[in-house]
Structures are given as C-alpha cells and as structure tokens.
Amino acid sequence: MLLLQSEIASILLNGLQQGAIYALLGIGLTIILGTMEFLNLAHGALYLVGAYTGLIVFQETALSNGLLYSSGITTLGFEGGFLAALIVVPIVGFGIGLLMERFVAEPFYDRPETDQLLVTFGLALIVEETVKNVIGGNTFQSIAPSTILGVNVSQPISLPLVGLFPSWRLFIIAIAFLVIGLTYLAIERTDFGLVVQAGTHDSEMVRILGIPINRSYSLVFALGAALAAFAGLIGASIQTVSPQIGTQQALVPAFLTIVVGGAGSVRGAIAGGLVLGLIISAMTQTYSQWAQIVLYLFVALMLVFKPEGLFGSAEVGE
C-alpha cells in the first residue's frame, strides 16, 4: 500500500499521542525500577487511580451501582473542570506514591523480585476491585472539555498535510510533552535528578557517598506514581473510564516501553514510548490485524539484538 503524505502525517500525530501516554507510564516505572530495583505491577493501578481522580475532579458524574450508590450517593464529583484535574491528579498520585513507598514497597526492598511482583499484583487487584465495588463497574465517558482557557477544543481543526485533526488531541499531545520535558529537565539538571541518575547506575555507591537515599526513594517513587496518574488523566480524556483500564491498557505497555528504552533510563522511556506509539499507529493504519503482533515481535527483536535498549545500561533490572 502506497502511503500518501497525509497518511504519514496522521500516523505521526496519532503515534505521538499514543507514544506520549506510553512515555509517561514508562518514565514513572523506569525511575522506580532503576533507583530502587523495585518491580511495580501496581503501576497500572496508579494509572487507574489517575483516571478516576480526573473523572471526579472534572465533573459531577451520575452513579448507577456500587457501594456509594447503594448507600444513597447518586452523583460523585466536583465540576472542577480539566485545568483543576491537571493540578489535582498528579498531587493525588504523588501522595499515593509516598504512601505506597512507605507501606508497600519498603518492606519488600530486600525481598526477591518475584515477591515484589506478587505483592504489587495483588495490590493492583485490590485497587481495581475496590474501585469497581465502591464507584461501580460502569464505563464512564471520556472527560474531554469543550473549551479550555477560552479556546474551543471540541471541533477538529484543519492542519496542513494532515487535514482535519481533533484539536483536543493536539492539546493533549502538547501538554503531555510539556510534562515529559519538565520531568526530563528535573532529572537531568537538578540535584534531586542527580541522585536519581546515580541511583539508577549504582545505588550502593550513592549510599556510600552518604546521600540520604531513603528520602530520595520516597520522592522518586512519588514522582513515578504522579506521572502514572497523570498518564491516566490523559488517557481518560480520550478514552472511556472503567475499572479494567489499569490492567488492560497501561500495565503491559509500560513494561514494553521500558525494556525497549532500556530499564532505568528516562531518555530511553521517552524514546521507547514514541517508537512503540509510532509502530502501533503505522500498523493500525495499514495492516491492522497484524498491529499487535508486529508490536510484540518488535519488542522481542529489540531484546534479542539490542538488550541494553535504546539508552539503557544493561545492568538495571537484571
């Protein structure tokens, strides 16, 4: 199939948008894995929490089943709008990350990685089922606003080459890359970032140098959680929200992203997310039945022939 220029352009845009979500998930997972050598299967649950927090902050939603509904609460939410959600969701994610590091991760730092996987997998089940039983198993519609900062984002806009493209998605791509960029700068340019970087290379060395690594641990974990929650908010603004999204849409892509990019590398997670996003969007637009198959085989080939990933050091995560 010969690709038209406009098709290439729309593949790029769709790929960027999907890749941005993967990258956000991947950065969060990779800094936690790199710094603490902690494998977090509850990363999808953080995405889920972000999506539901976004839903609750964004608008008042009618409930139709679940514990809240049966105890007489029929609507839930604040009508806060999307900008409020943009601020609140990462803060909630950050807070949950702090708690999780303290009460779930810390007791397991010295346990084998299978124990870490299992306890966080169990935790993910509990979070998912709690959301389902409290708020209800409904599927809620996505939470895109019609205007933001006075600009109408509900109508598609005409772009050169691409043609019509949903303007909301352009906004999403912009804001996601802004956050990705800021995170990158924070890790590359600040003292905190130095600790993270050093930690991903050699956490024992950092400890020996007398840097209070435990406090940094909490902060790194919380930052990772905040990014996952933020990814959930972005996802919720373009896709429906239901209790299964954490496991079905976030968990596996997050892991694929970090191994393609190289575990422990922030730059790698960004590149990995974008590469995977582009593969998915290019394949679905051409040979859709083979999209997922090609995606997984690509990751397999990467791992076989370039095991250190695009930017990683091969030691982390082994």
Next chain:
Amino acid sequence: MARDTTALSRRDVLKASGAAGAAGLTGLAGCAGGGGGDSEYPAIGNYPVEGDEVVFGFNVPQSGSYSQEGADELRGYNLAKDHLNNGGGWVDNWDGLSGDGVLGKTVASVEGDTATDPDTARQSAQRMINRDNAIMITGGSSSGVAIAVQGLCQEEKVQFQCCITHSNDTTGSECVRYSFREMFNAYMTGQALAPVLAEEYGEDLNFYQLYADYSWGQTQQASMEQFFTEVGGWNQLESVPTPLGTSDYSSYLSDVPRDETDVLVLNHYGLDAANSLPQAIEAGLDEDMEIVVPLYNRLMAEAASGSIDGIFGTADWNWQLEDDATQSFVEVYREEHDRAPSYGARIAYTQTLQYAAAVERAETFYPPEVIRELEGHDYSGAGLGDETMRGCDHQAQRDVLVMQGASEEEQTEDKLLNIVSTTSRDDIGYACDAGPAAECELGEYGDE
C-alpha cells in the same frame, strides 16, 4: 458426536443409579417419588429432578468489562425466579405458569461469573451442571461465551437459554439443539436498519465499515454489507477489522476518506462502541458523513451519552414500548430496583419464564420433551407482540426495534434512546434454508 450415541455418559449412569436407589428407598414407603409422572422417561443430563427444588443456573459476567450488564441480567433472572415461585409479573398472564414453582417444585438458583471469558464461563456452567444439578443454564453477554456454553450444554444434555448474544453464528453455524435464542441477530439488524436508513439518507450512497474482529463483528459487518447493498443500492468502500478491545480508534478513523464516504458504520458493541463513536465525533467525522452503530445496549449508550444524538441503531427491546407486557415488566422491575430495566434484563426474564412454561406444557423436565415444546412455539406477552421460537434453528422470529440516540437535553437516567420504529417480524427473518440458518445443524435431542 461419538459419545452421544455409543457411550452412556457418566452422569447418565449416576442418574440412573441415583433414581433407582431413590425408587428403592421410597418404594418401601409405597410411593415412587418424582413430580408429575417424571419417571416415565429415562435419565438424561440432570433429569430426573429429585427433591422438591429445581435448580436454574444464572451464568453472567460479574467481573470484567461487562459486569454492569451482567448485574442487570441477574436482576431479570432473580425477578423471574421470584415470580415463578410466588406469582407476579408475567407469570400471572402466561398460560401454564402457576406462581407456585415449576411442576410443583420450588425454583432455586445458583450464580456464576463468566468474566466474559468463554473458558471461565464453561467452567462455571460445568460446576452448575455437575455439583448443583442445574436443569437449565442461562446467561452470557457475548456471543463467544454463548457459543462456548451452549456447546457444553449440548454435550451434557442440559438446556441453555441464551441471554445477550447477537452473532449470526449462535443460531447459525454454531447452533445446537439444546439452546434457544430470544434475542435477534446481526442478520436481522441489517434487514431492519437498511430500509430505515435508505429512507432517511437516500439511495446510492457510499459506506465505510469498521468492525470488531471476532464472531459477532464479522457477521455484523457481512450482514450490513449485504443489506445496504441490496436494499439501498449502496456501495461499500472498505470494511476494516479492528481488534476486540481496542480503546483508541483514532488511527482507524484517520483512514476514513472524508470526501467519498456518506455513511460510516461502526460495528462495535458495548465498550468498543463507547470508545469508537465518541472518537469518531471528536474527529469531526459526523460533519462529513452519517454515523451508524448497528447494535445499541445500555452500557454503550451510557458511556457514549454525549455522542449518540441522532445516531441510528437497533435494540432488542426498550422500556418505553407501550404494550401491556412491557409496562407490567417495567413496573415490577422499578418497584424493586428504582429504575427502568435494560433489554438484557428483559431477555433474562423472558428466557427463564419461557423455559418454565415449556416444562409446564410438557408436564415433565425431561429435556427432549421440553425442547420439542419450545420448537415452533408461538407466543406473545413478552413485550414484542407475536413471536415464534422457530424449530429449525431455535431463533426467535420477532420484531426488531430501530433506535436513535437522544440529544443530551432529552436524556434522563433511563431514557438515552428514542424508538424510531418497530420493524415487523414479517419484514425480517429468513427461511430455514437461507441466511445463517442454512449453516445450522442442531444435533440430537438425546432420546433418539
């Protein structure tokens, strides 16, 4: 196949020995036991029913993406159980139902979780059949599950009453003797929708399809192609498969040629449609073309409520229908649950009563006789006027509703869709040697 004819199944042996044992014991007391002359038939499946209870198995999704739909089916089932035992609802109006159990036996139920996964559903049905001695299994909210469970039920010689399943295959290539479907199918959706759309949008249009790449989606898109082409003289530009469970359709939607396409058909069900429809509207496709979602359900209408305004589709049934049966069902359901039932609840309720009524007519739980009672049975009073459960493929011949999404101002908690028209069963359907039925071979009753 081999074992149906040659080997006596384990449970046959068990039942026979159990029945013999029971007869031996109660024989001392001078009574052969069993209700209503049941003992005249040989043991098969979970027949004969012993004791004064009869067990129905309600096998619905309780975890996973369709748990909400499963919960509403379960409400319909429990209402049916309650009415069968204590009277009320349609039980008071249907012939043969007494409100005092079925054949004098109290109806009990067991529940299972299908998780919308065929193997899990079979496992759960197996438990109901083997441990709980369920005489009838019903449920499901996907065609994959319905096909998997009805296959098991045919092997086990236990009746299956389909709930939500819309694929042509359920009563087509994968049909079985022991299963009956009250719901309509993709083929009938095509027949009902095509004339309405040709009327509404005109003739000689170009349409473009996206379809979920599994049993239901494939039959749905084939039926849409057939009837849009035949009825309206429309021309299909392309039909693109999308993997089941896709959540972001933007890449597929980017590919839709805006200039040439007049109608975009989104053959997605439930959660898939809840994503694809809003995303199509977000991309502004509704400005260049008409969008059609062939099959509506509440789950999808709720989750895409902001995007369904004016969108055509079909539905099994709707609480806004004005006939007496509908109104009485909606009333009893509302009393219990404070809102209107979805069509899943109606099918669940109907299918349970339908089975019970067939047992009463047959005067036995003996499955082959119950099946013969259901085959070719004409009935009404299930909310859709006159219906026939056809003998050749076990597909109900019934009216189909064409629906249109309500605008956001019009919408209430219960009212998300408006009824556009009811397509009479005389204008849809197909002969026993045509359409999906041509591929159907029902298999054996088990008493041959």
Next chain:
Amino acid sequence: MSGDRSGDATDAIPDGGTVTEETAGGSGGSALAGLRERDDFVVVAMAAALVVFPFLLIDILGAVGDVIGISIGGYTGLPSLVLIYGIIVIGFNLLLGYTGLLSFGHAAFFGSAAYSAALFSQVVPSPILMVIVGTIVATLLAWPIGFVSIRRSGVYFAVLTLTFGQALYFWALGPGSWLTNGDNGFSGIEAHGLFLGAIPLDAQLIPVFDSYTVMYAFTAVVMLIAVWVGNRIINSPYGLIFEALGENEERVEFVGLNVFRYKLMAFIISAVFAGVGGAMFVIHEQYIHPTTALYWIQSGDFVIMTVLGGTGSLVGPVLGALVFEYVANVISGVSLPMIGSIGSLWRFVLGAVFVFIVWVFPRGIYGAFSDLGSRLLGEDPEEPAVADGGERE
C-alpha cells in the same frame, strides 16, 4: 534427554560438594523425618493424596456445605482441573523456584500444545497421542524461544517471554483464526477414550463414588509421572545445578559448567510440563479459546499459583493451583447469608489472599505448613530454600 543426563552427572560430580549439602532436608530424629528423607517419599505421598483428593474436595466439602448452608463443595471436573494446573506449575517451579527465572510467557507453551492437541484430535482422537503431540509442539517451540530468552535475565527475560506469548495470542485471535476458529473458540474436540476408545473418559471409575471419573484417573496418573520426573530431576545433578544457578550463577560458571545450557534445559523442561498440561486441558475441557490458551494473564496465573503454593518445594505449587482454582471456580459462586452473592467480590478476595500470603508467608502455603509441621515435631524450621529466601546479592 536421559542419555544427556548421565553424561552431565559425571561433569557435575566435582562440583557436587559445594551445592548438595542442605538439600536433603531436615535432620533425622523421628521416624517420619526418616521417611521424608527417602527420595521417592514425595511420589508415594502424592499417590496417597490423589486417592482421597476428589472425595475430600467434592463429597466432604459438599457435605460440610450442606450442613452450613453455603455451597463450598467442588464439582466433578474440578479435581482434574486442579491436577492439570498442578502438573504445569510443578514444571514452572523447576524454572522459577530453582533456577530463579521468572517467565511471563508460559501460556505460549500451554496454548500451543492445547491447539496442537485439539487439531490432532480431528485426525486421531486418542488422548494419549494428543498429549504426546501437544508436548512435542510445545517442546519444539520452547527451544528457540528459550534459546533467545535465557540470554537475558530479570525483567528483560520476563518481558521477552511475554512478547512471544502475546504475539501468538494476537495471531490466534486474528490472522490465525482460520486455524484456531478465533474468538468462537475451538470446539468439537473429541478424545474418544483410553485404550482405543474402550474406556470413555467421562465414565465413572468406581460405582457409587461418582467423584472419580476415568478422566480423573488419567490425570492422576500423569500427575504422578510428573511428580516422579520432577523429583528425579531435582535430586539429580541437574537439579542441584539448577538450584545453584538460582543461588549464584557466577559460581556455577566459575566451576566450569555451561550456564547457558543448563538454563536452556530448565526452560525446556518447564515448557514440556506446560505442554503436557495444555494438551490435558483440551482433553478435559473439549474446548479451547485464545484468551485461556495464550493471553498473558494465563502466564500470570501460573506465576501466582506457583508462588502462592511455595516455590521452595516440588509439590508446593500444586497447593497453589488448588487454592487458586478453588477460589476462582467455587468461592466465586458462593452466596453468603447477610452479605449475599460473592460473585463480583471474588477477585477482591483473591487479591487479598495473595497479598496476605506473600507478606506473611513468603515461602508460600507449603512453606507455612512445613514450618508448622517441623515446629510440631520439635525440629528447627528448614532453612528457606534458595530462590525465595531473600538471598539476592
């Protein structure tokens, strides 16, 4: 394989002293402990357990359920299903528990065997041949996947194995549905019975005891073979090397053994068990669907069962399979007085059980029991076994 083994036995002898000592189990003292030291004790104990298992699961629990008014009894297909998963996780544990390799892709072997057996049954519906064919296919698939995967470790190994399983899953569901019947599932599988169809698999084994079917006996025999083979492997030089690999790979390499080769062998052996299980699953269910056969959640279930049961012992994981399948298939249908139907809550229960076990009994259910047993017998609790005892360096 057996030819190989004798060759390696001699290779391994010089190294034997460094890794064997603790494995023989607790110190003697009581007669029971003496019996436990016998190599084949585990096989005998398993045989005894298999004889009473369906009776306990179906009849006893069923009777208890009748008394307390809550349906907690098993059903006729459940014992076989537990054993089938048990066979798989015994093999999975050889990989995870002994060599410490965590695979998230064993559904690929389970599923490919299941589909091969299903397809083969359309030609020759013999259960034994179905198992053989399924296992061969799983083994042939495991060799190349293992060959490229075990060069990686940790999360890279887990994800690499996952990718192969997922690629197969999406193939079976989409482009491969001409072969697999896609989402409609592969049905119409007829295994015509043992001994050229003379004994149908769902026939009753013993009169009156309806919990015992020929299928169960067949599964139980395969399970015993699996335990016996597993036991032979872990007590052979191979097993000791596997264990040493989990403990310290470099040390094994240092003494001159080919680490790659032993890891590959462990991987293939575990895939053989998964293949046997996959083919047995198809014979038992007479149906297979891509989600059950190949989706990563299935691989995840193997991990859960294994760790739940306890990775430190041969048969521990079987307990995990029992608990998992019991919760998923029986507890999920329980209706409690007051609370009502558990239905939608069972996954919550599973998650909670899971976190509790991992947190409190890091050695799994089996570990918890054996600690308790040792304490009652006045022995010191056994040292935590290698791969789950927190000895990462």
